[in-house]
Amino acid sequence: MHTPDPELLRWLRPQLLEQIPLARAMQLDIAELDAERVVLRAPLAPNVNDKGCAFGGSIGALLTLSGWSLLTSRARSAGLECGIYIQDSQLSYLKPAWDQLEAHARIDGADVQRWVLQYGARRRARIEVQSDLYSGGVHAARMQARYVALPL
Amino acid sequence: MHTPDPELLRWLRPQLLEQIPLARAMQLDIAELDAERVVLRAPLAPNVNDKGCAFGGSIGALLTLSGWSLLTSRARSAGLECGIYIQDSQLSYLKPAWDQLEAHARIDGADVQRWVLQYGARRRARIEVQSDLYSGGVHAARMQARYVALPL
Numbered sequence: 001m002h003t004p005d006p007e008l009l010r011w012l013r014p015q016l017l018e019q020i021p022l023a024r025a026m027q028l029d030i031a032e033l034d035a036e037r038v039v040l041r042a043p044l045a046p047n048v049n050d051k052g053c054a055f056g057g058s059i060g061a062l063l064t065l066s067g068w069s070l071l072t073s074r075a076r077s078a079g080l081e082c083g084i085y086i087q088d089s090q091l092s093y094l095k096p097a098w099d100q101l102e103a104h105a106r107i108d109g110a111d112v113q114r115w116v117l118q119y120g121a122r123r124r125a126r127i128e129v130q131s132d133l134y135s136g137g138v139h140a141a142r143m144q145a146r147y148v149a150l151p152l
Numbered sequence: 153m154h155t156p157d158p159e160l161l162r163w164l165r166p167q168l169l170e171q172i173p174l175a176r177a178m179q180l181d182i183a184e185l186d187a188e189r190v191v192l193r194a195p196l197a198p199n200v201n202d203k204g205c206a207f208g209g210s211i212g213a214l215l216t217l218s219g220w221s222l223l224t225s226r227a228r229s230a231g232l233e234c235g236i237y238i239q240d241s242q243l244s245y246l247k248p249a250w251d252q253l254e255a256h257a258r259i260d261g262a263d264v265q266r267w268v269l270q271y272g273a274r275r276r277a278r279i280e281v282q283s284d285l286y287s288g289g290v291h292a293a294r295m296q297a298r299y300v301a302l303p304l
Contacts, residue, residue: 019202022210025177050171056238057216058174061209068208086208088244093237 008073009033038070040103054097059133063143066105067129078116082149089145099136125149161185190222192255206249215295218257219281230268234301241297251288277301
């Protein structure tokens with residue numbers, strides 16, 4: 001568990017679980033959180049489809065929230081009073097997921113710095129995040145998504 | 153309500169609501185179903201985000217299920233014993249959704265016919281579906297997704 005800022009983790013968890021009912025229905029949890037990476041987890045049972053593997057919509061929602069969680073944490077750390085919105089995404093389903101779901105989102109520190117500066121200058125800043133879904137050691141899906149920070 | 157085959161609707165509803173727990177959590181319902189079109193609905197409340205509008209992951213899941221529902225119905229009508237899997241999707245969030253969610257998926261009868269023939273010949277057939285998300289008269293999101301039919 002790499003969590004340089006436990007206060008940030010204590011702040012983020014209720015943002016997800018109390019404000020987004022679907023995150024609660026998915027039984028999502030934050031497994032790791034640091035400045036450049038977040039790992040979200042969810043058990044398979046509440047996220048299955050008719051075939052018994054993970055429902056594509058659950059995979060997409062978990063990947064969407066992984067990028068959102070990372071950016072929301074970075075914005076708070078930088079003191080930005082903004083909301084983070086997803087703008088578009090490309091999602092590839094690579095293999096069926098038959099086990100616990102893990103979404104890994106990663107951003108580069110230099111990209112975040114540019115994003116924070118741009119928001120300061122324009123009150124609107126976009127950034128891309130790649131998120132990957134693993135399940136039982138299998139790389140099951142990959143998402144490339146663009147998010148925008150806007151004033152609240 | 154355009155439902156030429158009420159038996160198909162009676163068959164599809166439990167496929168969604170009993171086999172996919174997230175569809176139940178979203179309080180999804182089938183509003184329309186015919187050979188070339190499906191409309192799925194979900195209320196906003198179980199699908200909100202931290203800002204009080206629709207969560208992007210709920211929008212993606214509803215759009216994913218709209219294409220899946222249409223193809224699953226078409227496969228059953230054609231007597232194909234297959235599973236329908238999403239392969240990839242491109243999703244654009246156009247406007248925030250502040251009201252009940254409606255996902256409209258549409259396919260062309262000629263495309264379906266080719267898809268059914270291809271599955272018969274190769275036991276594997278791909279098809280693209282476009283789905284649109286409307287909320288309170290606003291066109292809130294658009295998804296282009298590719299699905300594949302594979303033997304069960």
